[in-house]
Amino acid sequence: MILPRTILFGKDAMDQLYATMLPQMKGKGTDALLFLPPFVQAQRIDEKITDVLRAIGMRTEIVAYDEGEPEVSYLDALVQQHQHQSYDLIIAIGGGSIIDLAKAYSLCVENSVSCTELLSKNSIRERKNHFICIPTTAGTGSEATSISIMKENGIKRAISASCFIPDTVVLDPIFLAQASFDVKFFPLVDAASHALESLLSNRSNEISEWYAVDALSRIIENEQYYLSTLQDKGDVANKIQIAAFHAGVAFEMTGVHVIHSFAYALCEQIPLRHGHAISIAFGPILEYLLSARGKEIPAFARYEYLIKRVAAFLDKHEAEIYDIPENIRNIQLLAERVLGNERLMKNSPMRFELQEMIHIAKMMYERIASKQK
Numbered sequence: 001m002i003l004p005r006t007i008l009f010g011k012d013a014m015d016q017l018y019a020t021m022l023p024q025m026k027g028k029g030t031d032a033l034l035f036l037p038p039f040v041q042a043q044r045i046d047e048k049i050t051d052v053l054r055a056i057g058m059r060t061e062i063v064a065y066d067e068g069e070p071e072v073s074y075l076d077a078l079v080q081q082h083q084h085q086s087y088d089l090i091i092a093i094g095g096g097s098i099i100d101l102a103k104a105y106s107l108c109v110e111n112s113v114s115c116t117e118l119l120s121k122n123s124i125r126e127r128k129n130h131f132i133c134i135p136t137t138a139g140t141g142s143e144a145t146s147i148s149i150m151k152e153n154g155i156k157r158a159i160s161a162s163c164f165i166p167d168t169v170v171l172d173p174i175f176l177a178q179a180s181f182d183v184k185f186f187p188l189v190d191a192a193s194h195a196l197e198s199l200l201s202n203r204s205n206e207i208s209e210w211y212a213v214d215a216l217s218r219i220i221e222n223e224q225y226y227l228s229t230l231q232d233k234g235d236v237a238n239k240i241q242i243a244a245f246h247a248g249v250a251f252e253m254t255g256v257h258v259i260h261s262f263a264y265a266l267c268e269q270i271p272l273r274h275g276h277a278i279s280i281a282f283g284p285i286l287e288y289l290l291s292a293r294g295k296e297i298p299a300f301a302r303y304e305y306l307i308k309r310v311a312a313f314l315d316k317h318e319a320e321i322y323d324i325p326e327n328i329r330n331i332q333l334l335a336e337r338v339l340g341n342e343r344l345m346k347n348s349p350m351r352f353e354l355q356e357m358i359h360i361a362k363m364m365y366e367r368i369a370s371k372q373k
């Protein structure tokens with residue numbers, strides 16, 4: 001297990017970054033690159049970082065990226081644009097997409113390769129720059145994993161490298177203070193799926209189980225307050241940020257499987273954000289496991305009380321999850337794509353038959369169709 005060397009968390013985490021962490025970069029380089037979305041720029045966080053870095057003799061360049069799963073072609077163009085440049089410090093502020101983009105970018109520029117080459121050469125896995133991740137959503141856990149997900153011709157491709165684990169992670173609830181329901185809910189379900197799939201994975205162990213159960217318990221205990229419009233001084237949001245981070249640590253050790261495989265296959269047929277696709281897949285899979293084969297998995301039987309609470313949480317939000325304009329176009333193809341994702345399904349605690357996948361896909365189809373009536 002590899003963890004980030006430094007984790008700053010709590011309501012003053014960004015202040016700690018400005019006052020302590022960034023000044024420690026003095027003498028460790030001259031150039032920094034900052035990945036961030038426009039809404040973070042609007043909060044002038046880039047200016048604060050640039051000011052601190054300027055004071056220690058570092059110049060800063062900015063890549064403003066509008067959230068959305070990064071395309072290989074976008075990264076290739078960016079690497080081409082920066083081909084004679086090198087950076088000593090890379091900071092990614094944003095959701096999982098920006099963090100994944102920064103991870104893949106740092107590997108490409110350090111090794112002078114395009115992302116296309118990176119996807120075909122498994123041996124390139126080195127990074128010398130200092131990498132800071134500041135997630136603005138609580139969900140993907142990308143700040144804790146060695147995976148970067150990129151899109152190539154509509155298909156998700158995973159790049160794996162242990163050097164993707166950041167040197168520093170900052171979990172400050174300030175980014176969630178004004179977040180909308182959707183910005184909180186769908187990443188939260190993604191985090192719950194990381195924890196649950198890790199718990200059930202055939203690679204689960206005592207340590208990953210601790211992180212997974214802690215993440216699920218924190219999510220179940222805090223989801224109602226977190227998603228409500230009640231005033232949160234940051235305490236509840238920070239608990240959820242820690243839950244998402246712990247779910248990421250658990251998933252890093254064990255991988256994910258059937259829920260994520262369904263979500264990826266769904267995205268090939270319906271244009272959905274990752275967290276939304278996970279939300280659509282999650283409930284029917286849990287319902288199937290609770291009614292049929294879940295008891296074959298020892299961890300499922302051990303934590304059935306917790307899994308039932310996750311299922312109830314998803315049921316409560318059925319209206320938000322299944323109210324989408326399009327439905328699954330080809331159920332058979334969807335089921336085949338789920339089973340065909342060997343990278344993920346190798347972590348599954350049991351072997352599923354095609355008919356079972358078709359049955360689950362039909363449950364998803366019917367839930368979407370019922371909201372379209």
Ligand SMILES: [Fe+2]
Nearest residue numbers: 140190194274
């Ligand atoms: Fe995920």
